[in-house]
Each structure stands twice: as C-alpha cells, then as structure tokens.
Amino acid sequence: MMIISEIARWAIPFILFTVPLYGFLRRVPVYETFVEGAENGFKTAVKIIPFLIGMLVSVRVFVDSGALDIAADFLSPVFERMGWNSDLLSIIPLAIMRPLSGSGSLGVATQIIDQYGPDSFLGRLASTLQGSTDTTFFVLAVYFGSVGIKKCRYAIKVGLLADITGLIASIWIVSQVFS
C-alpha cells in the first residue's frame, strides 16, 4: 500500500525527468519535438467535443429527469425475485449510474456512504463498486471520438457485460470479506 502510493507519487516527475533527458542524449531537439506533439493534443481534445456532448446530453437528461430512479424501481422486483434482500436493492441506482457518469456515480456513492455509514455493508459495497470499473460510456465517447469512430460494433456490449461482472463480483466479495 505504502509502496504503491510512493510509486504513484513519483511516476509523473520520473517520466518528465527521464524522457526529455534521454531524448536530449539521443540528439532529439527536445523543445521543438515537444511543441509538435503538444499541437496534436490540442487537436485531439477539439475532435472529441461532438462525441462528448452527444453522450453527456443524453445521460444528463436521463439522470436529471428522474428516469434513472424509475428504472431502478422497475428493476427492484426483478432482483428481489432473484433473492436480493432489501439492503442490496439500495445499490441498484449506483449500479445503473456507474457506467453512465463518473461524477454522478461518485455522488450517489457518497450519498450511500453518508446515509448508511462508510463501515456498513452498503457503504463498503458502494465503495467497492465505485472503484471497480471505469465510466464505460465516457471512455467510449472520448476514445472512439478522438479518432472519429462512429460505428462501435460490439464494444458497448463487452463494456457493459464487464460492468455487470464487476457488480456481481463486488457483491460477492464484500459479503464474503466483511460478514
């Protein structure tokens, strides 16, 4: 734990130190080359804007209108029949939010943690779930958008199936470890 956080702390300064110095020793005109590359970064950021806005508008309307909560209510009886207790049902809004919006799901997770306590079963589950996957729709919009990919094929299916696996794994491991 300590070692990992130390590595994370040093990683970026290390790269910023090593790469330009090594480049210089290999006779690369470092400043010029940096500027050339940085220009590319600027262009890429502009390129993802339409994809980002498209995705954000749809997600925000869905979440802010309360449609997400209705979807969660609608799914509750399904999961209840699968044997989930009422405790677990409170995690459904977070589970739906997780692939859609990073800041949104962090908000929901924070709310669950504050309401039930960080060291409760639900608090631990929400923490684990929040940390266990990335925001699938955001990554899809940004990564594919940056090179102008419009047809995503089966990418979203793979991403969502992985998210569901992460959800099931979170529930299983948290009930195993903390009970």
Next chain:
Amino acid sequence: MVNIIWLIMLICGIITAAVKGNIEQVTESALKAAELGIEVAIQLMGVMSLWMGIMHIAEKAGLIQALAKISGPLVRKLFPSLRTDSPAFGPIIMNLCANILGLGNAATPFGLKAMQELQKENPHPDTASPAMITFLALNTSCLTLIPASIIAVRMKAGSENPTEIIGTTIFATGCAMVAAVIFDYLFRKRNKL
C-alpha cells in the same frame, strides 16, 4: 446498440420529465450538458498537450518502440490482429500502467495516442477495429491499485478504516477485467474477426 441506448436514455428522460410536470428540467439539463462537454474538453486540452508533447519526444528518442518490444507476450496475445512490432503497443502499455497506478490524467492521453496508432492500421476508419474494442474493454474495466477518490469520501464520512476496501476493489476489478477479455474474445469469434 449505442444508437438504441442513446435514444432510449434521451426519450425516457423527456417522457419522465413530462409526466412529472417538470419539463423545464430537460431544457436545463440538455443545455448544461452541452456546456459541460466543452468544459471537459478544455480541461483535457492542457493535460493532453503536455502528455502528447512528452510522448512525441519519447517516440523520436525510440523509447516507445523499445517499450513496445519488451511489452511481453501477454499483451501481444490480447491483440492478435496487430503486428508484433506495432507502434500501438507502446502507448497501450503506458496507458494500462497509468490506469493501474491511478494516474487518470496521464492515462487518457496515452490511451488516445494508442487509439491514433490503432486507427492507422484500421481498414475502415469510421468503424471500430477488433483491436480498438479490446483496448476499450481493458480500459473500462482496468485495475486501479488505489481508488483515491472513494477513499477520500470514506475518510470524510469518518470511516474507521478508509482503505479496507482496496482488497475487495482489486478483486472486483480483476473479475471485471477477466470478463472483459473473455467476452471480447467471444464476440470476436462470433463475428469471425
């Protein structure tokens, strides 16, 4: 699939707001989201330029190619459609390492650089190649050793042991990542790619 999900979210949201008599919310949310898109892009612009600049030096100095060469058989196995000396391997490795270390700001530029390299080998520039989908799948489920933001939330909420969820998180992400690789493989097989 993306088209359907996108439409369903939008339509369901508008209908819900209408039924609840709260239709103004739609206008507000849609306009705010559009603004947010620009904000996120502008935030990305700075870090992107920084890392793309550094990556360009690394490329010219031969570091990226060297990294790609030592990337090991495991990563190469995940991308069977790429040539073994593909320049995409360098940024792919950098991206996965940054993700694992929880350096989100650095991970995205490396990831986008990898996408650019993958796009060069893509025969249909508007359609995702199998290698791109594999890379995306790895990314959305990528292991993070220290989930920093949620630990901060737990600390603030007065947890007795804010970091106790690291183990469970690593387990859950590991499962998600393995699932992503397996499902990706199955879909690839089914589509004969």
